[in-house]
Structure formats: C-alpha cells, structure tokens
Amino acid sequence: MLAQLGEDAKLLAGGQSLIPLMKLRFANPAHLVDMNFISGTSYITEEDGALRFGALTRHAEIEASSAAGKIPILHDCAAGIADVQVRNRGTIGGSLAEADPSGDWATVLMTLSAEVRCLGTTGERTVPLTDFIKDAYTTALAHDELVSEVAVKLPPKGSGGAYLAFKRSAPVYPTASAAVQLTLDGDVCRNAAIALGCVGLTAIRVTDAEAALRGQSLTEKTITRATEASRAAADPQSDTRGSAEYKRTLVGALVKRAIEIAIRRAQGEPVEVGHIYA
C-alpha cells in the first residue's frame, strides 16, 4: 500500500506525535495509512534470551509488562513517557520511526543494543538501532518500509540500568535525559553503555564515558570521569527548554545519578525511579 501511494504517504501508529505535527502543518501527508487495525502488531514475547516488542506495542503495555520489567531501564522509560493518555496510545515502533531528537525510546534502547526489524515490499531486514537512526527525524526506513518489531537481548547477570529524564511537566518532551546500563562483577564494571537524549540531533552514545567505567572499579573518581565525558559529548541547542550550557550541566548530573542507580540495581537492590520534574 505504501509503495502504491508513493512518498506522500505516511504511516499512522499511535499518532501522539504525528497528529499534533499535522495540526501544526509540520507534517502534511497526502495519505495516512493507519496501522492500528492490523492485528498481531502489538505483543511482548521472551524467547532465546531476548525480548521482542511488536511495533504497535503501547508504552502503557510495556509499563505493565512483567517481562519488560526484567530490564528495569525499559520500565523507567515506558512509565515516564508523557502522561497516561499518551502512553495508552503511543507506540515503541512509532517513537523510533519518528526519530524525534527528544524521544525517549531511542536513548534507552541504544544502551541495550536494540535491533529494529524493518518490513518492506521486497522483504524483511534487521537493522541495529545505531544504524536505523540516521539524523533528526530521519531513519534508515525506505518509504515503502515499516518497523515491524524491536528486539533487545536480556542483559547478563549482574546487570543494572537506569533511565532518567528531566521534564518541566508530564506531557512535554524532556529537557535532557540519560540512559545507563552496566554489568558488574563485584566492584568492577565489566561492561557499560551510556546514551544521552535531547542534547543532539539524535540520541548520543558516549563511548568515552563507557571506556572510563569499563574494567574499572566504580569509585567517585571513575564516575566523575564518565560524567565529564558525557558533558563533553553533549551537543545541546539553546531553546525554550533551557540554554545549551544549562542542558550540558543537567545531562551530566543525570548521568551521574543514573550510574549510581544502575550500580544499586546491578547489586540486586530494587530502586524505583521515574522521570524528574522541574
């Protein structure tokens, strides 16, 4: 259908970003193809050590899912996106396909090395998330392709993560956000993944911050080094949510706090976190 309608057609998933964008005439598709009536597009399954999310799985369904709860960072994200009403409609696949620089899912899923399954008229392909998101509002999807599934591997034992987003109020996009996923072996960090949201054209994976933690014991000194690397990697714009300098400072504080929570969770302590409000 997308192939027939041509490049002026757009897919409608949860519509919680696309419909507001259409009202503002920022999006002006000649045709809308509503995916919501296609059955079998909303599911959460666990097999072979991986979680798979159908593209139209709503944020609220992920928030309520005990399978997704096994990866706390997924729950942090799903339970904090916008508000109840938006989470009842908005979808994980739609969030990734829109590729808003301030979207929550891309930042979180980047730390889990998520893969995006894309379905088109010529067949299916699996694209690593880092290759899927090309630029602000730009993905690797061809115009006749759609996101069918998002998959993440369950992290190994001794892992913990946290996602913190700082918002002025529930329905708005965060001012800045940080996702941290760690694997510990005693006091030593075996593996680390750190990503920043809302402070660049796409979510930013901070390899320098990860390198500062990997193989090290997690002391105040190593955590500070990772935080500094994150601040340096951020590329924020000044706008109504805050100045570039403010966002850079904020994202550093979020990374530090997320590392501390990730450590506690990796050690088996349940920690409740949510989006932080101004």
Add this chain to the structure above:
Amino acid sequence: MPDSIMPESIENISIALKVNGKSYSRTVEPRKLLVELLREDLDLTGTHVGCDTTYCGACTVLMNGAAVKSCTMFAVQADGAEILTVEGLEKNGELHPIQKAFGDCYGLQCGYCTPGLMLSALQLLSRNQQPTYHDMRKAIAGNTCRCTGYQNILKAIQMAAQNMKGA
C-alpha cells in the same frame, strides 16, 4: 499556506461506535478528530477542547476503558470502539461517585478541565481501588487545571476511591 494542504476531494468513511452505551453510525471525513465527532456530530459537548495540542487533557475520554486525548485521535480510529464521556458517568439521575466527590471537595473552579479529570480519575480507580498519593498524581499528570486547583482535585479522587470501595 500552500494550496496543496486541501485535497481536491475527500472520501468520507462510515463508522459505527458506542458512546455512553448508545450505538451510533456516522459518515465522517477521515480527518475529523474524535473530539469533533463527539461535540459536533453527537452533540456531546461535555468533552472540552482546551489546547488542541495534546497537552492539557481537557478532551480526555475513555476508549475501551483506557483514557485517551480525543483531540489526538481521528474519529475513524474509534470505529468499533466503546467511548465513555462525562455525559455517561451519571446513571439514572444519580451522579457517579467521582462526580459527587468533585462537588463535595470543591474539586473544580472554572470547571473547564473537570470532565477530562474525572475520566482520568475513572481509569485510575477502575484499575486501582486503593491509590496512593503518588498514584493519583501520576494518573492526572496529563490533565492541566489552569485554575491550579490540584489539592482539592486530589482530595476528590481520594474521597471517590473511598466511596467506590465495595461498590
């Protein structure tokens, strides 16, 4: 604004849905929003349009039991759905416990946000009979009261939760 925004011809679409227990069939433009269908076609003007930008939640209704912003859905997407609006809360001339509690606690000032808030409260209380203060705050985070009367709104939801227990 470019001319191309308006398509030359629009094919209307037939939909059937239940609103407050009553069945309706209508033929609508595909771009018509759910809130426009409710207010303009079905004359159910209790659902308000506040911001029309997915922010304020004044247009909140329940669709198949889940709170949604009716300004951020097309009417055609509600085909086959069951919608509950503020008009459907009252039963046989009796106010719903949530409506009563909003009155008793002075949980409204200008009243514009009230229909949306009551439906967000209903989703919460139908899934969680003993909400904590945090649960209640989280449940209404998508509803803006421009009069800022949140304290009494939270008191009202608390009272409604107590009165609905065992109901």
